[in-house]
Amino acid sequence: MQSALRLIYPPRCVSCGDTVAQDFALCLPCWGQTPFAAGLVCDACGTPLPGQDSGQPEYCDACLTRPRAWTRGRAALVYADNARKLVLALKHGDRTDLARPAAVWLLRAARPVLMPGMLVVPVPLHRWRLVRRRYNQAALLSAGLARAAGLDHCPDLLIRPHATPILDGLGAEARFAALDGAIAVHPRRRDRLAGRGVLLVDDVMTSGATLEAAARACLAAGAVEVRIAVLARVAQNL
Template sequence: MFASRLQILDRAKTWAFPPDCLRCGDRVEIPYGLCGPCWAEAQFIGKSCCHACGDELIGEEAAPSDLCDACLMRPPPWDAGRAVLRYEGTGRALVLALKHGDRADICRAASSWMAEKAQDWLDQNPLLVPIPLHPLRLLQRRFNQSALLAQHICRTPQFREHAITCLPDALSRLRRTAPQDGLGAEARFANLDEALALTPRHGERLRGRAVILIDDVMTSGATLWSATHALRLGGAGPIYVLVMARATKAA
């Protein structure tokens, strides 16, 4: 009875306020969706992807252990990684709108896409751990986009079925780092060196637990490296990485 009332309210809301495309604002049939042109421009990453960083590989379908050239040269410290979109076109527009445009509604669609990518990790009862912001940056931005994504992912049917929970303050920023934009790969790693740490009160809860690290975008992977090292020092593992978008290797 309660569910049917909610459905009636949702239909009434859709009739009164027709949904808009998450990217361009044109009318769409389904709330929290993309219009045809924006969907066509979105570069969703398929099954042929790097096992470690989620970047797209050439070919129909990669083997589960296949790595891109960058990860072969410098293997990431986490166990596996997945990404939904390439950080170009629609993918880049959605990430920037979420991060800088107060578009929390984007999390509704992105969390569903991300949840599908992580289904084979759920039997390990992982904790979702978002990448944290420094308190001063959080004060400026008013919200942590990675934490919002993690909380929405926990509400998806797959994650609710497995009773997966989110630990939004599992990691802390020890210092305020310079923005990563415009920095080369090595400078990004130096900038994040020992910048993240395990929040002491969560040490016991994380020890021996599988973790899915959540972030909006992976470029060099420096932030996720720092987060993984902090979790490893606290005894967590295995550690997986799940991001909304993956930048090209040239980014």
């Protein structure tokens, strides 16, 4: 039966739709056009760095200039070319099917920063934005990563009590100002944080302002350490 279904409905590339060998995969041309964050990367945000990996932590200029509230982080992709197309399709194009392969890429990138007993938490959307979009793409990613890694997942640990402005087009300082104190821990979920490490998950990191607000909220509520994993890292401002 499975073979017959594959003849009728062969696996398709999640990007271009061409036939591939397995479900939820990229074809070779699309894979080649998708910039994965590999090799030596910043230990705080995952952006690729020049040079060879010596086994010692290295940091990009952005993370050296602005120390992060979290301790370590990784990104699966660089936000450019086909990676940008895939992220936008997941975020705004109702391509929730992309969360499945994206979670696999994210787990592969995040393995160096995972700790036993971590609580995996998505960056939240404000309730009105969630109503309009109908899903939180960060929560889809965090659920897939947590399930594959065998870690606890709490999709509603963090909330946005107040709507924040659209951040597109804002510089780093304006982003940090707009998000200062904009994220909080859900009052009924605080007990899940006490004495635990947290892995924050988001789809894209630009300046890091959103992740900073989320990390500070977790630490203030009792988390012992926060690390991050993002699907894509914007490199243009580095």
